[in-house]
Amino acid sequence: MFFNFWFSLTFVFRAIGILLFFYAWFTWKDRTHRKPRLTACYWLLLGIIFVLPDKLSQTGYTLVGCLVIGLVILEALNGVQTGDYPESPHPAPPPGSPTRPGMAMFIPIGLIPAFAFAGAYLSRQTKLDQTIGTVLGLALGAAAASLFLLRLTRCQATDLIQSGRKITEEIGTVNILPQLLASLGAVFTTVGVGSVLASYAQRVIPSHSLIASLLIYFLAMTLFTALMGNSFAAFAVITGGIGIPLVIVPFGLNPALVGILGLTAGSCGTLLTPMAANFNLLPATLLEMNDQYSTIRFQWKLAVALWLAHPLVFAVWYWTR
Amino acid sequence: MSPVYLLILTGQGDWKVLGIGIVLLGLFMRWKTGPVVLIAGITTGLLAGFPLVGTALSPGIIPILGKAFLDNRIITLYLLTLPVVGLAERFGLHQQAAGFIGKLRNATFTRLLLVFQALRILLGLLGIRLYGHTVFSRPVVYPMALTLTPHKTPPILEKVKAAVSACENYGNFFGQNLFPASAGCLLVFQTLKNGGLPVTLQSLSFYALPIVVTSFCLAGIQYWRLEHHLQTPSARSLPESEPVSTAPPSETTSTTAPPE
Incomplete structure (x- = not known):
């Protein structure tokens, strides 16, 4: 005790x-x-x-x-x-x-x-x-x-x-913003906003093309993370709704590789979003920046380039397996 | 047109996604973030048919918000480190950091940021999660980076600050996956297991490696380009080539009333 x-x-x-x-x-x-x-x-x-x-x-x-x-x-x-x-x-x-x-x-x-x-x-x-x-x-x-x-x-x-x-x-007030956004995420999860968005992504995914399906999965991870401000919240919804049933299982892909790439594709979204306030907005106050979006303005280039590296890493695995 | 609005217009979706629209609008208009987030949360809940308070069996929006706020207190743990950082700064930590880096002959802007990013990746590999913006970026890395910045004009300083905080994020986000028992790897492991695809935690960390290496190299290119930009004569005389700041010009307004 x-x-x-x-x-x-x-x-x-x-x-x-x-x-x-x-x-x-x-x-x-x-x-x-x-x-x-x-x-x-x-x-x-x-x-x-x-x-x-x-x-x-x-x-x-x-x-x-x-x-x-x-x-x-x-x-x-x-x-x-x-x-x-x-x-x-x-x-x-x-x-x-x-x-x-x-x-x-x-x-x-x-x-x-x-x-x-x-x-x-x-x-x-x-x-x-x-x-x-x-x-x-x-x-x-x-x-x-x-x-x-x-x-x-x-x-x-x-x-x-x-x-x-x-x-x-x-x-x-930026001190409590990350917690407040996490609470917003909890409301989104409870009322099922994520599943509404996931069902939309499911509708546009083509069933025959490996590369298109994979790209939509990565893109969905990035966009949903940017909206929710948290790659963890997006991961369970998007990987459960798209990644596993529409990408990994039908094409027989390596689940560990695609899963972890999905998570880091989400992290690319975290670099882009003011919703991830503790990482992107709080530093602006800590370092006394003039514009609270300066960090995102710097990070977006790396986020885009790194996102493009995701299908490349997958391709290297695909051709050398 | 964004998928969210398309959904609403075509009537296929659910009105509850409107909350996302409120947040996007509020952030875009730079309204005060706290009220925007709260209003978006309450609107989303009401549109989905939840009561404000509810009962013990079916909780309403306010208890959901309250529980999530309480459950996520760990995000605000860094408050505990601020007194130390503040007092150390009063006694000249910044000047010490600047003096130290000034004595190193081989120090460059790129090398400094890469060393700190490597340090953050190493901490991630060891499974240590901490909020580096308060412990490293503000008290140590920023004053060091400032010493290595030749022309300290406001637009240049803004970029240097952005690079310092980005360096922390790059190292933290991607480095933590190298630790097999990290929260991220455990989440991937559990989600795949629930989907009937068991994997090992070690394999997840192994496959995380290429992205860590790529992020490190890309960041190096980005820092190097900024360093190059810092040292060209245009950095001190000509105005910025790209539009940078739309925020209030004075620092006092930005600290007393953050532009949100």
Whole structure:
């Protein structure tokens, strides 16, 4: 029981929730902030969602749904804004100062993936869930990196939280966009939007031509991934509806090869779509780009070229088998 | 004409695909993304005949949204890494990264991005999934890439930023399939098994290799072309040859009210 709690994601989500409560409190008190009240409410609502347990009753899920609607209303009201985030009372020493930490600054950044790796490795050795192991490792890595950094910079925990609040508020409402799009995907799946689209693709697929069938399968994977924002959601629908019954089985193809190519054809779609917000839109805010579509504008050329490589890889297998 | 609209016009499809149309329209018009997504979800549910709240046996749209939002909290895990990144940046992580790459004589823009893409592929091969945009791109790779960019005009910087975030995506998306127990390989394995086609996880990772190699080479060409573009005199004086930005020009507006 004790072990089950610690070896679970709930515990990591609670840590995030508590961090968000701190953000809400600091923003509420922030005199330089443009919308302190509404923004504080935003982090408070999101924090509540993060401290909730994994499984809830139907009423509980309805409540979460209402909290999500609340978050979106705050966004619609322009309620999520930033402040000036002054560095006092612990300003960083200026460049060139002997008290300024040097290359050691890379250590905390390296600790996070190192702990994630250790978590993945240990959970694999002990036959535990590797996803949870990696996530726990990452969380512990963040904690270890925080402690290390506080010692290195002689800052206090509030400075650490204030620095996190600055970046988190600069990202703003884009923070929840990936989760929101995943929820939209869940609604699409529940009401069967995917199967409507799959039945359309089934109607245009020619039964006699291997290359045409294969290309339509790859194209359907790319387009549906772009619409759903997630190659995993598209894969089950499209491979179950088109890939297996209309391509792999009738032409006697290698299922592993066609399956994995279908998945990466979907990834080409992920490179093209704003629906994959965490990969394509969130970096625009993180790197302070002027246009949130710049990443997609860069990626589309590789996505098209790589998509064309899919039938070529298949052809190499077909002629050398 | 897109298949979705064709379906509606010919009356063969179902009205519930209209939600996709709302999302596409909202993204195209750059309306606020959150409200667009929520309205699309609720519209889709209502068109398919679902109630808003529903009962315990047949849940309505709001509990479906709520459950999915709760189940997908893992996507927002990166929030936990932001305090470390933020404090390290305040104490000059960017300058350290820039100084470090400045000392390497053989460093070029292309080599830098390829090294990080290779690192992401390696992490994928080892089964480590993390959100590299916060851990690598912003604190480390971008300041390094900036050092290797000679003419820092706004359109050039925009492209450099886009290349840095694309580099993370390329390595992450395709590299993760090299790990046999990755979520992607498990999904392919399970879907094929359900369709009566058992395969081994190792064979999936094996067949993922050609696309990983191709993506790496294509990315190298793309970075090299950008590097070449960065160093030509036209990059600093002439206006951009292709239309780049339609977003608000000032950075303050883009951070306080994202153009959505």
